[in-house]
Amino acid sequence: MQPIVDSLAVWTLPAIAAVLLHDAAQRLVASWLPAEADAPEPMPSRLPRFLRAVDPVGTVIVPIALALSGAPVFGWPRHRPFALGEDALARRRRLISALAGPVASFAAALVAAMALGAVVAASDGTMSERGMGWLVTSNLFNFILANACMTSFHLLPVPPFDMGRALSALLPVPARQRLRLAGRLVVLAVIATVVAIPLLDPHARVGEWIAAPMINAITRFVLGLVNLTV
Numbered sequence: 001m002q003p004i005v006d007s008l009a010v011w012t013l014p015a016i017a018a019v020l021l022h023d024a025a026q027r028l029v030a031s032w033l034p035a036e037a038d039a040p041e042p043m044p045s046r047l048p049r050f051l052r053a054v055d056p057v058g059t060v061i062v063p064i065a066l067a068l069s070g071a072p073v074f075g076w077p078r079h080r081p082f083a084l085g086e087d088a089l090a091r092r093r094r095l096i097s098a099l100a101g102p103v104a105s106f107a108a109a110l111v112a113a114m115a116l117g118a119v120v121a122a123s124d125g126t127m128s129e130r131g132m133g134w135l136v137t138s139n140l141f142n143f144i145l146a147n148a149c150m151t152s153f154h155l156l157p158v159p160p161f162d163m164g165r166a167l168s169a170l171l172p173v174p175a176r177q178r179l180r181l182a183g184r185l186v187v188l189a190v191i192a193t194v195v196a197i198p199l200l201d202p203h204a205r206v207g208e209w210i211a212a213p214m215i216n217a218i219t220r221f222v223l224g225l226v227n228l229t230v
Helices: 002-032 049-053 056-069 088-122 131-153 162-168 173-200 206-224
Strands: none
Touching: 002 056, 002 088, 002 131, 088 131, 088 162, 088 206, 131 206, 162 173
C-alpha cells in the first residue's frame, strides 16, 4: 500500500499540472489573437477558470494511471475549440494556439529543471531520499518528465495531438477529415502500446521503445542546462 501512496504523492500534482498548464497556455495565446466576428459567447460557469479545462478522464484518470504504471504520461483537457470558422482568421487561431501547447510544455520542463537545480544546490548538491526534501525534488523531477512526455506526444503530426491540429488548420476540409481518421487510429495505437500491451505482458516495453528517445532527450537537455544528470 505504501508504494502506491508514495507514487500518488509524487505523481498526482505533476501529471495533472502538466496537462492543465498545456491547455492554459493555448487558451492564453488564443485570447491574445483577434476573435472571430461571429464567435459564439462562452457558456457561463461558476467553476474557476482553470477547473473548466478539467476532463475527468483525460486530465485526471489517464495521466495518473499512466504515471503509476510506469508508462509515458500524456493527457488532454476538456474539448473547447479555439475557433469554429473556416476563414483565414479562424485557421490562424487554431494553428497558433495548437503550436503554443508543446512550446509551453517544453518551457515548463525548463523552468522546473531550474527550480530543481536550485533546490539541489541549496541541499549541498544532493537529492534528499526521504521527508519533505524528497517530496519536493520528486515532484519537480516528475513535473519535468510529465512535460517532456506532453511535448513529445503533442509533436505527433495527427489530431488530436497539437501538431496534427496545427497541420489540419492548413488543410482543406476533405484532407482534414482524412487526417482526423488517421489520428483516431494513431491514438488507438498509442493506447495499445503504452497501456494495453504492458498490462497483458508486464515485460513488454513497446511504448518505451517508441516514446523514450524523445522524452529522454528533452529531459536530459533541460537537466543538463543546470548541470544535473539522470
